[in-house]
Every structure is written in C-alpha cells, then in structure tokens.
Amino acid sequence: MVISIEKQGETAIVAAGGRLDAVGAPELEARGKASIQEGSKRLLLDLAKVEYISSAGLRSLLVLAKTVKAAGGGMALCSLTPAVREVMTMSGFDNILSLAADRSAAMGLLK
Amino acid sequence: MRGVGWYRRQTVRWKIFIPFFAITLLSSTLFTVYGFIQNNRAIVNEIDKRLLIAALTMPQLLPADYFDRVQAPDSIPEEEHWAHTRRLELFLRNVGGTYLYALHNVSNRYYFVASAALDTPYWTEYEKPAPNIYEVQKTWQPHISTTPDPDYGLLRSVVIGYKDSAGRRFIIGADIHAYEVAALKRRAFLNFFMMGAASFFLAVLFSYVASTAITQPLSRLSNFTRRLVEGGFSAAIRVDPTLFPDGNQTGSETAILAYDFDQMQTNLAAHIEQLKLTQSARERAESELRIAGQIQATFLPGAFDPSLFGGRVQMQAAMKTAKQAGGDLYDYFALDESHLFFAIGDVSGKGMPSAMFMSAVVVLLRSAAKQLRDPAEILRRVNDDLAIRNESCTFVTLFIGILDTLTGEVVLANGGHNPPRRLGADGAVSGVPVKTNIVVGAVDGATFARETLLLRPGETLFLYTDGVTEAIDEGGKLYGEERMDRRLSALPAKGGVPEVIQGVSDDVAAFSGSRDQSDDITLLALRYEPRGAKTS
Numbered sequence: 001m002v003i004s005i006e007k008q009g010e011t012a013i014v015a016a017g018g019r020l021d022a023v024g025a026p027e028l029e030a031r032g033k034a035s036i037q038e039g040s041k042r043l044l045l046d047l048a049k050v051e052y053i054s055s056a057g058l059r060s061l062l063v064l065a066k067t068v069k070a071a072g073g074g075m076a077l078c079s080l081t082p083a084v085r086e087v088m089t090m091s092g093f094d095n096i097l098s099l100a101a102d103r104s105a106a107m108g109l110l111k
Numbered sequence: 112m113r114g115v116g117w118y119r120r121q122t123v124r125w126k127i128f129i130p131f132f133a134i135t136l137l138s139s140t141l142f143t144v145y146g147f148i149q150n151n152r153a154i155v156n157e158i159d160k161r162l163l164i165a166a167l168t169m170p171q172l173l174p175a176d177y178f179d180r181v182q183a184p185d186s187i188p189e190e191e192h193w194a195h196t197r198r199l200e201l202f203l204r205n206v207g208g209t210y211l212y213a214l215h216n217v218s219n220r221y222y223f224v225a226s227a228a229l230d231t232p233y234w235t236e237y238e239k240p241a242p243n244i245y246e247v248q249k250t251w252q253p254h255i256s257t258t259p260d261p262d263y264g265l266l267r268s269v270v271i272g273y274k275d276s277a278g279r280r281f282i283i284g285a286d287i288h289a290y291e292v293a294a295l296k297r298r299a300f301l302n303f304f305m306m307g308a309a310s311f312f313l314a315v316l317f318s319y320v321a322s323t324a325i326t327q328p329l330s331r332l333s334n335f336t337r338r339l340v341e342g343g344f345s346a347a348i349r350v351d352p353t354l355f356p357d358g359n360q361t362g363s364e365t366a367i368l369a370y371d372f373d374q375m376q377t378n379l380a381a382h383i384e385q386l387k388l389t390q391s392a393r394e395r396a397e398s399e400l401r402i403a404g405q406i407q408a409t410f411l412p413g414a415f416d417p418s419l420f421g422g423r424v425q426m427q428a429a430m431k432t433a434k435q436a437g438g439d440l441y442d443y444f445a446l447d448e449s450h451l452f453f454a455i456g457d458v459s460g461k462g463m464p465s466a467m468f469m470s471a472v473v474v475l476l477r478s479a480a481k482q483l484r485d486p487a488e489i490l491r492r493v494n495d496d497l498a499i500r501n502e503s504c505t506f507v508t509l510f511i512g513i514l515d516t517l518t519g520e521v522v523l524a525n526g527g528h529n530p531p532r533r534l535g536a537d538g539a540v541s542g543v544p545v546k547t548n549i550v551v552g553a554v555d556g557a558t559f560a561r562e563t564l565l566l567r568p569g570e571t572l573f574l575y576t577d578g579v580t581e582a583i584d585e586g587g588k589l590y591g592e593e594r595m596d597r598r599l600s601a602l603p604a605k606g607g608v609p610e611v612i613q614g615v616s617d618d619v620a621a622f623s624g625s626r627d628q629s630d631d632i633t634l635l636a637l638r639y640e641p642r643g644a645k646t647s
Binding site: 055058060095 | 459460506529530547549577581629630
C-alpha cells in the first residue's frame, strides 16, 4: 500500500496505490483518520492506483466515510479501476459512497 | 603462501610467540656477530699498539752508545749481550709480545744484534728474513703486518727503522705468534656468544610468559563460550568475574571483552526468558483462536439430511478457513415440511473479530428467518440489528433464499454478495441475474429487493464466497470467475452435489499450489430433484 496525502484548504486529497486488503486497509484507515483529526473536513480518495480491494478495504472506506461525516464533512472517491468498481457495484457500496470519474468531478461532489 | 596459511591456523599464543621468537633469535645473532667483529678489531689494534711501543722503547732499554758500538761480530762482549737480553725479556713479558729484536744489515745479510726470547747470541745471522723486513728496508717506514716467517711461523709483526748517532741503519721488530692472537679472539668470541645466548634465552622466556599472560584470559573466555553453548545459554553459566576485576573501568582489551561477554550473557538470558513468555503467550492466543474456531463450527449446520422433503433436495456445503477461525458462514434448515431456508455470507476481514461477528450474524439470521419468512425482510431486520452502534463498520455480505420444495420456486434476497451460478440439468452453467443491493450491517435503514427464481428439476444452485474467485496462485494471479465457470461446465451432468463441491475445491487447491490461503473459502450447492423423490 502506497499512500500520499496532499492538503488543499479543508480538503485532504489521499492518493492510494497497491492492494487495499486486510494488510493495506488499516494503514489507509489510520492515515485518513489522522487527516480528519488534523482538521480536514473533506476527504477525496484517488484510487487510480488501487488494483484490488477486499471486504476489509470496503470496511475501511465505510469507517472513514462515517468518521468524516460525524466531523461535519464528506468523502468522495474518484478514478476507480475496473476491478475496484466491480467490487463496489457487487457489494452495493456504489449506492452509499460518492463515486466520481476524476478529481475535479469529486471536488464538485464535495462542495 | 602455505606458510601464511599455516601461521593463520596457529593459536593466538603461538601467533604471538613465533614472531617474538624469530625476532629475538635474529637480533641476538646480529648482536653477537657484530660485537665479535668489533671486538676482534679492538684486540688487533691493542696488540699492534703494544708491539709498536715495545719496538720504540727497545733502544731506551739499551745503553745510549749500544748501537754505536755494534760494529763487528765481536764488538759487544758476550756477557753484556746476555745481560741486555734478560732485561729485554722482562720488559717483553710485561708488554705481552713474543719476540723483540734489533737487526743490522751488512752486505744484504741480516744479523741479530740484540733480542729477547729468541735465544740468539750476539751477531747471529737471520738466515731467512720474513717478507716485512725487506718492506722496511725499502720504505724505511714503520710496517705492521701479519707475516709468515719461514722459521718462526705466522706472526703479527711490527718493524721500524732506527739510526745510530753515525746514521747507520738498524731494524727493530716486535712480534707475537698469530695463534696467541687467535686465542685472544676465541676467548672474546666465547664471551660474546655466552652474552648473546643469555639475552636470547631471557627474551624467549619473557615472550613465552607474555604470550601466556595475553592468551590465558582469551582461552578462559573461549572455555566460557563453549560451556555457554553446551549449556543452552542457561543463565546459570557466567563469566568468571576475576577476568574483569575493574568492571568496565579498564584499558585491558581482554577485561573489556570479558565484561561485554558478561553483559551479553545477562541480556541474552533476559531475552530468552522474554522469548519463552512471548512464545507461551502466542501459543495461548493460538489455542484460543483454535477453540474459537471449534465454537464457530457449532454455529454451522450439520450435514444435510437427504431424506428431508422426501428426497427432493440434495444439498452440501464446505468451508475452509484461512485462519483457525474465519468470517465466512453458511446455513440451511427446514422452515416447515416444504420450505428450505439457505444462506451463505462473508464477514469483512478475517480472524477472531470476524468470527465473533459471524456468530452474531448466524444467530440473528436464524431468528429473523423463523419469524419473517421473507428474504428481503429478513435481510432488512438483520441489517438494522447489526448497523446500530456498529462503530467498527464491520459488515457481512449475505445471499439468502427460501426454496419451495414442491414447486422449485426460490424467493431470494442479496446483500452485496457474489451472485450464484445455476447449473442446468444438461450441465450448462449460467449466471443468476439478481439485484446486488448493499452489504448487510453497513447502513442503518437499508432496504433489499425481493426476487424470485424457478429451479427446474435437475437444476443446481451453486453459491460461493469470494475466497474462491480471489484465490491466488504462486505467480500472484487470481483464480477468477472464468476459471470457476469453466470448472463447473466440465462437471458430469449426472453428478450430484458432492461432485460439484469436490470439483471446485480440488481445482482451487490445485490452482493455489503452495501459496498460503489468503481468505476463507465457502461453497454451497443445492440440487432440486423432484423426480428423484418419486423413484426412491
């Protein structure tokens, strides 16, 4: 799991890469939570480089979405690979998480 | 190079001692040889000086007019000659020479006109003069040499010229036997050799003692390490504390080494103790996980009884967890004499937390199924029960259905689970188009679509968890749905559910090879066979 975080005002842009599984998911969850604690109100997750997502990965996304919502903000995902999008659709997560084609579209969802 | 290898193989003591020995031997030899040569020179110089003094002093020991009176064979009375001879011999003994003499040359013949120790009467001819006599005759300069005398042997000899008051020439000589010089040299050599040998043995003794003193603590340390290894690093085996008398406050390398060894042993003993504790803690955790797995297994149904529903249904399930306790689940039981409830699910994550969550899911699912009998409602109830205060956001994917065994109609609902497969009576594989909905337990108030499916006689419904399609081979490739579908298509059409379960299990296992199973794998196959009931 490769994670880099860039801040734009109250939005934290989290670019993740690799496998979002039982090993990678806790890391993403911890880094995302830290950003929220540091004051970020919005999370933009760029998953362009995520090649695989497991149920543990989905759980971490759910935790981050809930946490940022409780802090009065929101979360959006963008640039999903076909494999990740398939899992999102199959699990029904596409209905509860905000998905966008690219970063600017995701920014639009967060406004 | 062989010598170098040999030296490397020696013990530290010999490594120190051998060069010490060689250097000592060399320096003692050089010292002895150099000293001996220097001393020989000094001995010869000393002798030459004495001989020269004797030659120069000789005229003074004779009467002032003695040489003037030496004129002819009878010009000095015999009595006087012998008196002079005795005086000269006394002097010669004191000086340490062998011969002392004065020669007079008359018509190229040499005559002894005065002498000591030669026992020659006055005017005795020197018949075969030594070569140095002619040398003095020629140059009239003092001449010092080792010269072979035909009658008196090899001599160290000093000869000088002398003139009487009339200016007549005489030759005065002082000799010593070469063998006496050699004897002096031999004595000096013996002295030097003794001194050299003594210093050599002292140095060897010292280097032996020193190499022992240096290596003795090392060999004691090496004894300690051997005992330590043989004793399995027991805390009871300690370094002898006399090896580091001042603790760490010393400049002695071996004492520091011994001290460090002692510290290392202390730390090692502590680490081993810690390791044992960790080991037992891990064993306890593993045994707890194993027991959790055993408890979890009791939440799963036993083997399907084929006599239920008059033999119209065959069903079999299999689960292989990645750890001792897992997050997959399946269930089936009869709701009444004609309705069969079945479910398959996958809790997010794995291990102990998933196993605990799975237990709750199974219990909630059973209780909801018995009360509600509508799959969509059942999922809604279970979802709401799980979603309340679900801080960890753990969720479960669930595919549940109720089969009417009289008609083959299945009412089902899907909570974010992989869609199942339908295997036709002819063996053809097809997907089951069901709405996905959302996973169960993630969002409070979620709803699930209620769908129906008609199973024709001989058809099989095959359900699985993503542990199957996401199994990984040694090269990191996913098993995938395509391969699963190919395997299902290749099954014999007349085979029962055990063949379906076994066929897919074996294929996944063969695909994974030696790779560790990363996720729980669960399979469930249900075959509707109303005609089988009639014939049996």
